[in-house]
Amino acid sequence: MKSMKKLMAAGVLTIGLTALTACGGSSSGGSEDIDSWEDWTGTITIWDGPRWADEDENQYHWIEEKAAEFEEMYPGVEIEIVQQPWAELGDALSIAIAGQTWPDIAPVDISGGAISINHIESGVIESTDDFFTEEELTDFYPNTLEAYEYNGSLYGIPSGVSVQTMLLNLEIFEEKGVEPPVDGRWTYDEFVETMIALTDDEVYGFSTYILDSYYEAWPFLFMDGGYPLNEDMTEYTFDSPEAISGLQKLMDLKFEYGVAPMEMGGADVGGTFQAFAALDQRTIAVQPWSTWAINTLQTEEYQMNFMVAEYPIGDLGEPVTIGGVGGYVMFKQEDEFKRQMVAEFMKYITSTEEQYVTAKNYGTFPARESSAEMNPHAENPHMAAAQELTEQVISVPMHPDWARIDEVIQSELQLALNGEKTAQEALESARSEVERILNN
Amino acid sequence: MAAQQNSNTVNNTGEKIIIPKKTVWMRMKENKVAYLFLLPKLIFFTVFMLIPILWAFVISFQDRGVFDVDYVGFKHYFEAFQSPIFRAALWNTLLYTIVTVPAFIITALIIASFIYPLGQVSQAFFRSAFYLPTVTSMVIIAMVWRWMYNYRFGLFNYIIGFFGFEPVNWLGQTSTALPSLMIMAILIPPGAGIIIYLAAMNNINPSLYEAADIDGANAFQKWIRITIPLLKPTTLYLVILSTIGSFQVFTQIIMMTGGGPGYSTETLVHVIYKTAFRDFNFGLASAQSVILFFIIMGFAIVQFKSLRTEK
Structure with missing residues (x-):
């Protein structure tokens, strides 16, 4: 009986100690007895x-x-790297934030994916205003800084830009005797004409997909002047005549001209890309993709003879595209000296030299002018062509609930592109739910 | 056992004797060694299941920021039911469950009934053959099925094209997307159900079948009159388990349709996932989870009452 009690007591003690150890956490350094962040x-x-x-x-x-x-430059500083696959980073970060166990630095922006403006307002994200002089900031392209700005303050450091581009399979163009657009520029009518010439029983001219948080199709909706929200983001504006006309142009490719396959507008990202790129398929001549696809198509697996072109020009009179800005944000710090050291490391990995290296090897474009001047894509004409499109970038609204608004709009776009709604019905249907979100 | 529960009873000579009632605590003390062995599992269950479930219930009444908490009463419950997306997900999930659970049970029962009369070696072979696919990840299964549903290269359109039919945009139309997911769920072999039914069938007393043979019953009559009634507790167990699994359908959705087109394949768990980890609205996500919990519990109670075997 006594031994049983002892056994139970030992068990309870062990569990208690384990729990206490688990709750203890680990120290990440300190600033006692030091005068400088260095x-x-x-x-x-x-x-x-x-x-x-x-x-x-x-x-x-x-x-x-x-x-x-960096560790060599600052003895006593240890950089712990946690490897996170991109697909899992958002979820992992959300869980970490919910449990207040965030890292010091993460490669995200504040556009409403893993991190949103709500996190800035609640103090999870540190401002990086103090760590850059005005002069230093002039080296960054203004639109890259805008992606990290909120209420006039900077919350992160941009490190690279990616844009959506039209990728043209030149083998199919050659096979059909069709000339690609001069300098990659075409009007919508010229685009349609080219797609018709490329389409036959085996090949379609164009295709894309519709899925939450993916925007390959959206420049079509912007091409006549459509935009999802008004300037102060209080009103839904994507049912304007300009947006409806843009969506109609995209739908016409499938239903009016028959140059897009039946599956255009579905949610199968991988299947859409493989139809364009896989050696045993290549049944689509033109698809819009982000710049990562340029590097992918140049690999041994695909070896595609292709070119980069702009989105067709609509009523706006000039081509538009959508882009994304990558970079790093700093999470809430308790220790002022550590905060400065973390900022120093962020600056180190986003320096002119490092942005040049990552742009060249990772298929992005630098956020710093000084890096761009080093011409990271001098030996890659496709990337150089895509870089010119960065000037045409229109970003999606930076609204705290953008992910929810995006979902509502994308689901209506799916219904329009599978022929269940007209362009007007689809974009008008989204209004009530988007306004409910905006007014909440 | 009955004597332990009654304080008054009568012995063989007709004398009334009083047996003191045993409290729960007294009975636990009697079986303390058993409870000791159960303790590790109970601790894990409490820490990783019970507390999070209770915590989710608490959170459902809160607006939780990262650093601050506001109690908002039933706001999130009203918000959940006001959302057309949540209502669509609720309807889709109900429909999915109503179609796939009976199909799962009937398929498992029929296949197990065909395997049961076979010899031991054949039974073992078919048990393995039907069970092995269930250890495959749903992610892999969903990827294969997505290919089979592909509009241009998929197996299904190839087959119907062979018979002269036009290809179908299986996952791209609101009219076919959810039925396509249901067909997938139905056509995946119900390995676990077959194994459990076979185990239960092997426990049926053979003399019942022998008596039926003497009475001249044919195989179908024996199946209807003996096998199915005696499998009722097993059926109840499988119905409840598969209903819970069906209400929690998620992987297929995220892998194959993302809830679209429109919201035609949106399901409750997918909505909960998005609300929590995309919108960071843990209060609303918890309220949605609690609603799901009560729906599943309601279904389980109805199923239990209608299928339980009277002693």
């Missing part, structure tokens, strides 16, 4: 996704090298 010692945690591989197929080698260099 003397701070401790651990900085950064989450990062896989980038380009080295000869050992290590896709984290770049950030590992930068961490080692």
Whole structure:
């Protein structure tokens, strides 16, 4: 009986101690007895996704090298790298934020994906205003800074830009005897004419897909002047005649001209890309993709002879596209010296040199003018062509509930592109739910 | 057992004797060794299941920011039912459950009934053959089925094209997307159900079948009159389990349709997932989870009452 009681007591004690140990956490350094942030010692945690591989197929080698260099510059500082696949980073970060166990740095923006303006308002994201002089900021392209700005303050450091481009399979153009657009520029009518010439029993001229948070199709909706929300983001405006006309032009490719397959507008991202790129398919001549696809199509697996073109020009009179800005944000810090050290590391990995290196190897465009002047894509004419499109970028609204608004609009776009609603019905149907979100 | 529950009873000689009632605590003390062995599992259950469930219930009445908490009463429950997306997801999930659960049970029962009369070696072979696919990840299964439903290269359109029919945009039309997911759920072999039914069938007393043979019953009559009634507790167990699984359908949705086109394949768990981890609205997501919990509980109670075997 006594031994049983002892056994139970030991069990309870063990569980209690385990729980206490688990709750204790680990120290990440301190600022006692130091006068400057440069003397701070401790651990900085950064989450990062896989980038380009080295000869050992290590896709984290770049950030590992930068961490080692920084540790050498600041003895006593340890950079802990947490490898996060891009597809899982958003969810992992959301869970970490909910549990207040966020890293010090993560490669996200504030556009409403893993991080939103709500997080800035609640103090989860640190402002980076204090760490840049006005002069330093002039080196960044203004639109890249805008992606990290809220209420006049900067919340992060942009490190690269990507844009959506039209990719043309030149093998199909050649086969059909069709000339690609001069300098990659075409009007909507010229685009339709070309797509008709490319389409036959085996090949379609154009295709794309519709899915939450993906915007390959959206420049069509912008081409005549449509935009989802008004300037102060209080009103839904995507049912304007301009937006309806843009969507109608996209739908016409499928229903009026028959140059797009029946599956255009579905949610199958991989299937859409494979129909364009896979060696045993290649049944679509033109598709819009973000710049990552340029590097992919140049790999041994695909080896496609292709060119980069602009989206067709609509009533706006000039081509438009959608782009994304990548970079790093800093999460809430308790220690002022650590905050400065974290900022220093962020500046280190987003310097002119590093933005040049990542742009060149990772298929993005620098956010710094000084990096762009180093011409990272001098040997890659496709990327150089895509870089010119960065000037045409229109971004989606930076609204705290953009992810929900986006979902409502995208689901209506799916219904329009599968022929269940007209352009007007689809864009008008989204109004009530979007306004409910805006007014909530 | 009955004597333990009654304080008054009568012995063989007709004398009334009083047996003291045993409290729950007294009975637990009697079985303390058993409880000790159960303790680790109970602790894990409490820490990782019970507390989070209760916590979700609490959170459903809160607006939770990262650093602050406001109690908002039933606001999130009203908000959930006001949302057309949640209502669509609720309807789709109900429809999915109503179609797939009976199909799962009937298929498992029929296949198990065909396997049951076979010899031991054949039974083992078919048990393995039907069970093995269930260890495959749903992610892989969903990817394969997405290919089979592909408009231009998919197996289904190839087959119907062979018979001269026009291809169908299976996952791209609101009219066919949810039925396509249901067909997928129905056509995946119900391995676990077959195994459990076979185990239950092997426990049926063979003398019942022998008596039926003497009475001249044919195979179908024996199946209807003996097998199915005696499998009722197993059926109840499988119905409840598969209903819970069906209400929690998620992987197929996120892999194959993302809830579209429109909201035609939106389901409750997918909505909960988006509300929590995309919109960071943990209060609303918890309210949606609690609603799902009560729906499943309601279904389980109805199923239990209608299918339980009277002693």
